[in-house]
Amino acid sequence: ESTPPEDFEGDAVIDEVFYSLSNHFQEKDDEKYFGYFKEIFKKKELMKTVIDSIVLAIDSFYKNQEIDSELFKTFEKLVEDLEKEKGAEKN
Numbered sequence: 001e002s003t004p005p006e007d008f009e010g011d012a013v014i015d016e017v018f019y020s021l022s023n024h025f026q027e028k029d030d031e032k033y034f035g036y037f038k039e040i041f042k043k044k045e046l047m048k049t050v051i052d053s054i055v056l057a058i059d060s061f062y063k064n065q066e067i068d069s070e071l072f073k074t075f076e077k078l079v080e081d082l083e084k085e086k087g088a089e090k091n
Contacts (some may be wrong), residue, residue, distance in 0.1 A: 013061050
């Protein structure tokens with residue numbers, strides 16, 4: 001079991017993870033990229049990957065007090081896969 005860092009309460013850690021993750025994708029130049037990011041949370045078949053990744057990021061934050069870059073890499077891969085899937089649907 002992980003314990004929150006002294007200067008963070010449990011809910012604040014979750015907020016920090018989601019804030020960092022959504023900020024990461026909002027800062028991209030392509031607006032569609034953020035749309036694909038949001039769509040990931042609507043896809044039932046991705047829920048296990050999404051939840052597992054977020055749990056790992058929260059656990060890592062408890063230990064290191066920073067967001068693990070693996071979280072961003074995982075979600076970037078999910079976004080890229082979704083973008084390819086959407087592109088294939090158009091063809």
